C-alpha cells in the first residue's frame with residue numbers, strides 16, 4: 391500500500407512544547423503545556439485546545455498536530471481530544487517509554503532472531519523498527535501495509551521502546567559488547583519461572599492511551615520483524631485511563647493499593663545516576679550511554695488469598711493505608727514513613743516485614759529503581775482462579791544494585807510474598823535514545 395502520510399496536515403508552525411520529565415512522570419501536567427492559559431490564540435483556536443492535555447511527557451503536539459498520517463480528515467473536523475493528540479517524541483537522549491507517565495494500555499513482546507539472521511539482519515530490523523516507531527508515535531501510518539487499525543486516532547501518547555537480551559550478543563557475534571549487567575539474574579526462592587515466557591534476544595515495550603493505537607503498533611512491529619525474528623513471548627497489560635480520576639493520582643494495582651508513590655523523581659539529585667547509564671561508565675560499554683536496564687517480571691497475584699484478608703491485614707502487609715497510600719505511621723501519601731513509631735503496646739506500627747518498609751533504598755544500601763508496571767488479566771483458569779497480576783517493569787542503571795538487591799531482600803521475608811508468584815522474567819539492555827537520522831542500537835550494531 392502506498393504511503394498514506396500527509397505531513398502537511400500538521401498545523402504549520404505549531405510549536406512543540408517540551409515538558410520537564412518531572413512533570414511528565416508525576417502526571418503533574420499543565421493543561422497548556424506550561425504556557426499561561428491565556429497565552430496565544432492561533433487562527434481562533436485557543437492554545438489550550440490546540441495543544442490538548444500535555445499528559446504524555448517528552449515533547450508534545452496537540453490536537454491539530456497530532457492526527458496526521460491518514461487522509462480524508464475533513465477540513466472542518468473537530469480537533470481530537472487531548473488524549474488522542476498527546477504525542478511523545480521518538481528522538482531524544484533516552485528512549486521513550488521510560489520517563490513518560492503510565493499509559494492505559496501496554497504490550498511487551500520478546501523476539502528471537504531466526505536461524506539465518508545475524509548482525510546484518512539485526513541492524514536492518516532495528517532500522518525498520520525505529521522508522522516505524524517514529525512514524526506511529528507521530529500519528530502517521532506505517533510505511534508498508536498499514537492495517538488501518540489506528541486510522542482516525544491520534545498517537546495517544548504512544549511510546550515504543552527497544553532492548554537487547556543476553557542471548558542477542560552471541561547470535562550476532564557481538565559478545566565483546568555484551569554488558570556485564572546482562573548476566574542472568576540469580577534464582578530467587580519464590581521463583582516459579584516459565585522459561586518459554588522469559589528473556590529473549592530482543593524486547594519491545596509498547597504503551598499508549600488507546601487500545602487500538604497500542605495494538606496497531608504491536609502488529610506493525612511484529613510484521614516488521616519479517617524473516618529476521620520470531621515472537622518468543624508476548625504479554626498485554628493496562629493501567630487506569632487518563633482522566634478517569636478527578637485529578638492526577640498514583641495508579642492502583644489489582645490488589646487495590648496505590649502503587650508508585652515512592653518512585654524516584656527526575657528532580658532528585660541522584661535520579662539520572664540511579665536510572666540511566668552515564669556517558670562514561672567503567673562498567674558499561676559506550677553504546678549503553680544514556681540507556682537503562684529493564685527488569686521485567688510477570689508476577690501473578692493470588693487474589694483469592696489476598697481478598698480473604700481484612701483491610702487492616704492488607705495494610706500491614708504493605709505498611710501503607712489502602713485508601714490513600716499514606717504510611718501506617720501517619721500523614722498523607724507523601725509523608726515520610728516513620729520506621730520507629732510504635733503503638734501504645736510498644737509494637738512497630740509499620741511491621742518489620744511490611745513491603746514498603748523493606749523495599750526502601752535506605753534499607754538496601756541505596757538500591758533504587760523506577761517502577762513502571764502494567765497490570766495484566768489473562769482470563770480465569772479452569773479452577774476459577776484469575777490469571778491476573780502485575781507486569782512489573784523496573785528501570786535502573788545497574789540491575790545488580792537495583793532489582794537484584796531488593797528482590798534478595800524480599801526473598802528473605804516480605805509479607806507480600808505469600809500473595810504473589812513470579813512466573814516469568816526478563817532482563818534487557820535498553821540503549822539511549824536515537825538522534826535524528828539514527829536508529830535505536832546503531833551505536834552497538836555499527837560501532
Ligand SMILES: C=CC1=C(C)c2cc3[nH]c(cc4nc(cc5[nH]c(cc1n2)c(C)c5CCC(=O)O)C(CCC(=O)O)=C4C)c(C)c3C=C
Nearest residue numbers: 647648649650651652689746749750751780793796797810
Ligand atoms: C524487587 C523489586 C520489587 C518487586 C518485585 C515488587 C513487587 C510488588 N510491589 C507491589 C506493591 C507495592 N510496592 C510498593 C513499594 C515498592 N516496591 C518496590 C520494589 C518491588 N516491588 C520498591 C523499590 C518500592 C518503593 C520503596 C520506597 O522507595 O519506599 C508499594 C508502596 C507504594 C509505593 O511506593 O509505590 C506497593 C503498594 C506489588 C503488588 C508487587 C507485586 C505484585
Ligand SMILES: [Fe+2]
Nearest residue numbers: 649745746749
Ligand atoms: Fe513493590
